[in-house]
Amino acid sequence: MLSGNTSPFTDWPRSLRVGVVEDDARSRETLVAMVGAAAGLQVVLVAANRKEALDLLPRQEIDVLLVDLGLPDGSGLDVIRAARAQWPACSVLVSTIFGDESHVLRSIEAGAMGYLLKDIGAAELVEEIRSIHAGGSPISPMVARTILARAAASLMPLPQSPPPDAAPAEPTATLSAREQQVLRHVSKGFTTEETARAMGVSSSTVLTFVRRIYFKLQVNTRAEAIHEAHRQGLLPD
Known part of the structure; x- marks a missing residue:
């Protein structure tokens, strides 16, 4: 039998x-679906864009907020800042296709404690949600390399001017107009089908362009393609 106030x-x-x-x-x-089915996790907020997220944030305290940066009506950075202001104890985990230095650093400055690229599996993402709440800082390997490269560069002495007869710098990849168009859509988070509809071509044609882009940039994933395109100046900041 239970006693008094037990x-x-x-x-x-x-x-x-x-x-x-x-x-x-x-x-x-x-x-x-994955979060809802995981033991010890409960989905309390679901938003498809910036406005929905900002409207819903004050209604329910959140322990972990999973945020995409490329939202259709604005930046996920605004959601990160609002979440940290509304619920200071909330751990924010970014899940995005953007692996470039600018997006990573701005997310950290806004209050994100973890940064994962979307090539991670949903089941692994559930474990990273538990990890970040427990005090971890999940970061995709490519993102970690970006941060380490920046730190290393800041410690290196300024390079000397090359002599007049020095070999020219390695040229950037040359993309066709259609390949550049596909790359821009990919960098904004468009799926293959969405890119095909926007360009008025078939999905198989889009995939052909994607393969060509990967070959020219010498990459194997969407995240790597975006990172390398930013590095070579093929995408605007």
């Missing part, structure tokens, strides 16, 4: 309250 639920651990801000419907549904 509750049968006193020792039960509270589920982590998770928010998901993701504009791609398929990715959002997958994330919500």
